[in-house]
Amino acid sequence: MPNPTAAMIVIGDEILSGRTRDANMYYLAGELTQAGIDLREVRVVSDDRGAIIAAVQAVSAAYDHVFTSGGIGPTHDDITADCIAAAFSKEIDVRDDARQILERHYAATGTALNAARLRMARIPDDAVLIDNPVSSAPGFTLENVHVMAGVPSVFKAMVESLLPTLTGGAPLVSETLRIDRGEGDIAGPLGALAAEYPMLSMGSYPFQKKSGKYGSNVVIRGSDAALVHKVVQELAASFQK
Amino acid sequence: MPNPTAAMIVIGDEILSGRTRDANMYYLAGELTQAGIDLREVRVVSDDRGAIIAAVQAVSAAYDHVFTSGGIGPTHDDITADCIAAAFSKEIDVRDDARQILERHYAATGTALNAARLRMARIPDDAVLIDNPVSSAPGFTLENVHVMAGVPSVFKAMVESLLPTLTGGAPLVSETLRIDRGEGDIAGPLGALAAEYPMLSMGSYPFQKKSGKYGSNVVIRGSDAALVHKVVQELAASFQK
Numbered sequence: 148m149p150n151p152t153a154a155m156i157v158i159g160d161e162i163l164s165g166r167t168r169d170a171n172m173y174y175l176a177g178e179l180t181q182a183g184i185d186l187r188e189v190r191v192v193s194d195d196r197g198a199i200i201a202a203v204q205a206v207s208a209a210y211d212h213v214f215t216s217g218g219i220g221p222t223h224d225d226i227t228a229d230c231i232a233a234a235f236s237k238e239i240d241v242r243d244d245a246r247q248i249l250e251r252h253y254a255a256t257g258t259a260l261n262a263a264r265l266r267m268a269r270i271p272d273d274a275v276l277i278d279n280p281v282s283s284a285p286g287f288t289l290e291n292v293h294v295m296a297g298v299p300s301v302f303k304a305m306v307e308s309l310l311p312t313l314t315g316g317a318p319l320v321s322e323t324l325r326i327d328r329g330e331g332d333i334a335g336p337l338g339a340l341a342a343e344y345p346m347l348s349m350g351s352y353p354f355q356k357k358s359g360k361y362g363s364n365v366v367i368r369g370s371d372a373a374l375v376h377k378v379v380q381e382l383a384a385s386f387q388k
Numbered sequence: 389m390p391n392p393t394a395a396m397i398v399i400g401d402e403i404l405s406g407r408t409r410d411a412n413m414y415y416l417a418g419e420l421t422q423a424g425i426d427l428r429e430v431r432v433v434s435d436d437r438g439a440i441i442a443a444v445q446a447v448s449a450a451y452d453h454v455f456t457s458g459g460i461g462p463t464h465d466d467i468t469a470d471c472i473a474a475a476f477s478k479e480i481d482v483r484d485d486a487r488q489i490l491e492r493h494y495a496a497t498g499t500a501l502n503a504a505r506l507r508m509a510r511i512p513d514d515a516v517l518i519d520n521p522v523s524s525a526p527g528f529t530l531e532n533v534h535v536m537a538g539v540p541s542v543f544k545a546m547v548e549s550l551l552p553t554l555t556g557g558a559p560l561v562s563e564t565l566r567i568d569r570g571e572g573d574i575a576g577p578l579g580a581l582a583a584e585y586p587m588l589s590m591g592s593y594p595f596q597k598k599s600g601k602y603g604s605n606v607v608i609r610g611s612d613a614a615l616v617h618k619v620v621q622e623l624a625a626s627f628q629k
Contacts, residue, residue, distance in 0.1 A: 163427045165418030172432070177406030186404045188439070189432035191413070198429070 150185045151313075154206035157191040158199060158217035158227055159297055170299045171216040178306055182314050184212065194218060199230040207234070207292050212313065214306075217297030219286065221263040231289055232271035242270040245285055252283035255325075278308040280321040280366040281352050300352055307348065307368060317370035322379045326386055327362040329353075336385045337365060344378055346371070391426045392554075395447035398432040399440060399458035399468055400538055411540045412457040419547055423555050425453065435459060440471040448475070448533050453554065455547075458538030460527065462504040472530055473512035483511040486526055493524035496566075519549040521562040521607040522593050541593055548589065548609065561613040563620045567627055568603040570594075577626040578606060585619055587612070 155175055161167040172189055179186045187210060192198040199218070207213045218227030232239035245268035253260040267284040270276065277286035277295065281304045286295040288309070295305040304321075311318050326333055330353050341349050347369040355361040365382065369375045396416055402408040413430055420427045428451060433439040440459070448454045459468030473480035486509035494501040508525035511517065518527035518536065522545045527536040529550070536546040552559050567574055571594050582590050588610040596602040606623065610616045 157430075162413075163417055163430070165414060165416075165421050165427075168414040172403075173406060173409040175406075176404055180406050186406075187434055189398075189404070189430075191430035193428055 150183050151211040152185050152187050153179055153212040154188045154210045156202050156215045158215060160194050162191055163193055171302045174303060175214055182310050194224045196226060196230055200234045203231060203234040213292040215294050216302055219296055221266050227294060228269050231292055231294055235290055237271040239269055239271045241265055241268045245270045248283055248285055277305050280304050280323050319368045319370055320372040320375055321366055321368040322375050324365045324379050324383055326365060330363055333363055340378055340382060391424050392452040394420055394425050394427050394453040395429045395451045397443050397456045399456060401435050403432055404434055412543045415544060416455055423551050435465045437467060437471055441475045444475040454533040456535050457543055460537055462507050468535060469510050472533055472535055476531055478512040480510055480512045482506055482509045486511045489524055489526055518546050521545050521564050560609045560611055561616055562607055562609040563616050565606045565620050565624055567606060571604055574604055581619055581623060588619060
């Protein structure tokens, strides 16, 4: 059986103007090759409704899978979700499942879920959410199009969530542990756990609040939910000594 | 008057497989922004005749300029020139002007101009050559499509040759000086000249032959041909003391 085929659409004026160097194409290309999916074409398009819809319709008809990167944040130029809905003639609005994910995340971090952030819960009808263990706002799959964030750490985490569901591999579960310490304190214990449990993937995503408070969200992922939970508990315990 | 519009086509399986990280898109995007040309779309396509022709025809009809990167080397999978000819229904064969450039270059470096290398002189009828001061094999412009190499140093040099002709700026002339010394010896004198003549651009492209002989081709470019020549003579003289 031949490999499934794929295209990628990178969405964002900042790439076309040369302000930002895209990192997601190189990452996705490598992951798809490893997963046995043939990436046949990439298109980089601007934050333009007509351009996004035309690109989505063209490549979703031509390939088995389409992966998009960018344009699903809280600002006015983040129009990807609405364009994907339009490309498939679907309704789109704030959806309860996505809203609940954002409510939990922002309640935990003490941040207001304002109208701008709530835009990130706009999900087309019939779409299936893609887990975002880094910053919570979900991606989604509609038909054969997988819609993900442009921020490289979030894009990477979403691809890790998504790929096992496409290739028939065991789905990954993840747990996130917020640690209010600098990464210099976290690196030692996390490195030791990573060496002890090579079957798990562990990432650290540092943050600093305007208040000056800083810390890191550590995401641990694997196909064995019980093991993921056990290791998260171990990591948490190592900071309570 | 609105800015001219442009698209880029990156050609190469090595990008889509994740083996190579493309560098030319980011470089071209920045240069076009500086030149006042709006890059609206990029497509990355495989070394596939149908895919290349379809992409060229689609974007050359939609935008003022098209820039391509990759697929003009000596190997069997370098099919870009033939595809561009086909996209515009032009004949293509080894052309005398391009062959003479290669003959001069390979005679100077003591390398055989074999059948594989001669492929790089295949240029469509009516195309205008683009200067390659780094490794000599030229790019070309046919209609509104500018065909350039994928190797980043060569792509960059070709873009520098081409852009002034598109924006109405003074065309650049270049001279190349081969220096049989290591870059560590060249850096001092070259840096001093670069500081003294900020209106010139100076690049150093090191080589090492299978014989073990090494050195660097230093390319000096500017809009004042007499000044370029004078500075090349100065640089050469500094190595004959």
